[in-house]
Amino acid sequence: MTIVEVNAERPYRVDISSGALEGLPELVNGCDRVAVLHPPTLTEQATRLGETVPGAVTIEVPDAESGKTSEVLVSVWDRLAELGFTRSDAVVGFGGGATTDLAGFVAATWLRGVRYVSVPTTVLGMVDAAVGGKTGINIPAGKNLVGAFHEPVGVLCDLDMLATLAADEIRAGLAEVVKCGFIADPEITRLIAGDPDGAMTPGHPVQAELITRGIRVKAEVVSGDLREATSSGSRVGRELLNYGHTLGHAIERAEGFTWRHGEAISVGMVYAAELAAELGWCDRDFVDLHRSQLTALGLPTRHEGSWEELRATMALDKKTRGSTLRFVLLRGAGQPEICVGPDEDALARSYERVR
Ligand SMILES: NC(=O)c1ccc[n+]([C@@H]2O[C@H](COP(=O)([O-])OP(=O)(O)OC[C@H]3O[C@@H](n4cnc5c(N)ncnc54)[C@H](O)[C@@H]3O)[C@@H](O)[C@H]2O)c1
Ligand SMILES: O=C(O)C(=O)C[C@@H](O)[C@H](O)[C@H](O)COP(=O)(O)O
């Protein structure tokens, strides 16, 4: 078993192991009722998980991004009201990042905040969404535009859960791991280049190592800047984790939330690298490294869309201040900087290079 500690506002542990689900009873100890939110794909597993804790109720929510909506949020609030949920109760998010984002937001908002446990069942959920307390939903205007910071009391990453995950979902999760390699841990980049098949295979030591390293990067960044408040000049705080997301989120919206998040940010990272090269911040070899890492995993590096629409959506990115776009760009691996108000022609030209 590997434990990663997160030391933000309220310290908690991320348990990465086969059989980590067994840790749930301890995390909800003392709660009268426990709502386990899960997607339809995990109904049986959620029922079994619920049987391990007294007072558990399973609540099925729509799959993937269709669960991250205001309508679903209201329906879960209504269900908690029916069940008489109080502040001595707990919410568990059991599923991929879409489900844990929704469940975390339910926990953040119900009675202004109840206990939350995150139980991610996808690579992406484990390495990213379940850790760090960002919760929320999408609205038609954009991705994650409504949400709250609400930390879990614990995160259980049961590696056995990944055995049933489709290859396309594993790949999409690895996009966030590639991101962690570029922003902070070059060993990740080496491991993926050396064994992309191992990276894709549940139970393979390379995949387990990548998941652990991704979680360590995330834990360290959010421990230093939970509320994404401390970027200034070349000191980049939690915004670092948003590498590739400025265009990535705009692609998700343009595609009606039908692209996987990891696929969209894969293109978004190549775009960010192209923009850095356009601005003279990095060399072409670094851009090529983005394409080769992502292509080795079978991730997309191109998008065909309307630049005007994507540019308009990016104006609502959370890093934007007033009408000024801000990007996380890299001068090289592990050398992030915030680029404030990049030249509009450079932005458009960089999109042409990923089109
Ligand atoms: N809060 C954060 O910090 C953060 C970080 C990164 C991403 N996110 C969000 O996470 C979401 C993407 O998460 P995701 O990639 O996990 O997608 P997802 O939650 O949509 O899950 C992907 C698919 O895998 C299925 N699935 C889940 N577990 C499974 C299992 N064990 N076996 C078989 N199928 C399984 C789901 O039913 C779904 O169809 C996006 O909404 C993104 O915005 C949030
Ligand atoms: O945890 C963070 O901070 C991140 O930026 C991680 C991202 O991978 C993740 O997709 C996050 O949900 C994006 O957050 P947002 O604030 O840009 O909506």
Ligand SMILES: [Zn+2]
């Ligand atoms: Zn992401």
